[in-house]
Amino acid sequence: ATTLGASAAERGRYFGAAVAANKLSDNTYVTILNREFNSVTPENEMKIDATEPQQGVFTFANADRIVNHARGRGMQVRGHTLAWHSQQPGWMQNMSGTALRAAMLNHVTQVATHYRGQIHSWDVVNEAFADGSSGARRDSNLQRTGNDWIEAAFRAARAADPGAKLCYNDYNTDDWTHAKTQAVYNLVRDFKTRGVPIDCVGLQSHFNPNSPYPGNYRTTLSSFAALGVDVQITELDIEGSGTTQANTYRNVVNDCLAVARCTGITVWGIRDTDSWRASGTPLLFDGNGNKKPAYDATLAAL
Numbered sequence: 001a002t003t004l005g006a007s008a009a010e011r012g013r014y015f016g017a018a019v020a021a022n023k024l025s026d027n028t029y030v031t032i033l034n035r036e037f038n039s040v041t042p043e044n045e046m047k048i049d050a051t052e053p054q055q056g057v058f059t060f061a062n063a064d065r066i067v068n069h070a071r072g073r074g075m076q077v078r079g080h081t082l083a084w085h086s087q088q089p090g091w092m093q094n095m096s097g098t099a100l101r102a103a104m105l106n107h108v109t110q111v112a113t114h115y116r117g118q119i120h121s122w123d124v125v126n127e128a129f130a131d132g133s134s135g136a137r138r139d140s141n142l143q144r145t146g147n148d149w150i151e152a153a154f155r156a157a158r159a160a161d162p163g164a165k166l167c168y169n170d171y172n173t174d175d176w177t178h179a180k181t182q183a184v185y186n187l188v189r190d191f192k193t194r195g196v197p198i199d200c201v202g203l204q205s206h207f208n209p210n211s212p213y214p215g216n217y218r219t220t221l222s223s224f225a226a227l228g229v230d231v232q233i234t235e236l237d238i239e240g241s242g243t244t245q246a247n248t249y250r251n252v253v254n255d256c257l258a259v260a261r262c263t264g265i266t267v268w269g270i271r272d273t274d275s276w277r278a279s280g281t282p283l284l285f286d287g288n289g290n291k292k293p294a295y296d297a298t299l300a301a302l
């Protein structure tokens with residue numbers, strides 16, 4: 001096939017992009033989105049600060065615009081994200097203890113209920129583990145409500161939208177030897193053993209000189225998959241340019257295709273100028289919307 005989405009579909013997979021609601025009026029952007037991708041992730045519009053800016057007051061207009069754009073064109077939607085230490089509204093940042101636990105669970109329930117039946121996969125919990133060699137949970141107001149906050153969030157999400165795949169999503173979990181990767185692996189194994197609902201692991205996969213694409217990435221994907229969960233590459237971007245960048249994109253695609261339960265890839269933006277990385281050129285299209293060597297390598301590998 002001649003597009004990323006159609007080629008991925010021939011491989012039984014999706015190829016998605018992070019989308020910003022305020023760019024849906026940009027013709028170049030929308031033309032590429034509609035042509036190339038068959039899955040979208042709202043880049044910020046489903047986060048807690050966006051969907052519950054005041055406690056108990058839910059605002060879905062921007063996220064709904066993305067969901068409606070996508071579903072109206074047959075694209076899947078990844079929901080991102082229900083519970084996270086970052087991009088919390090001020091009222092939640094100031095909460096703790098049982099009140100925060102209840103507010104978090106209510107948020108999960110309300111948002112997942114609003115989108116019930118419309119979300120392919122939810123990033124139920126994002127970035128709950130610490131960086132470095134500890135393998136510990138990240139300290140956060142949510143973590144301080146008790147170590148069981150993650151499973152509580154997953155149970156609430158399952159109850160609210162039984163048809164959505166429920167993912168744990170994180171970064172720097174690409175290198176199989178990394179303590180954080182092993183910590184997430186142990187969480188998923190524990191959930192599967194105890195029957196806590198979890199269907200997928202999202203590897204953000206933001207690759208740059210500080211966290212480069214690891215040679216054992218395929219081992220990481222297959223190891224998670226062997227626990228009985230799908231694996232999704234959820235926020236892919238690769239700093240660099242030219243042939244070097246193209247080769248890394250090719251390697252990532254080949255690794256995913258080599259693992260039956262690696263079910264899809266999402267790039268974190270469309271053009272380089274859409275990237276959250278202020279400087280750098282980590283995506284598949286240049287600022288003018290032209291296909292880069294990384295695009296050609298990705299399409300050829302699919």
Ligand code: XIL
Binds near residue numbers: 044276
């Ligand atoms: C980023 C967005 O791309 C930015 O627009 C925003 O300012 C900050 O968040 N990990 C995640 C994403 O899970 O939600 C982050 O997205 C990038 C890192």
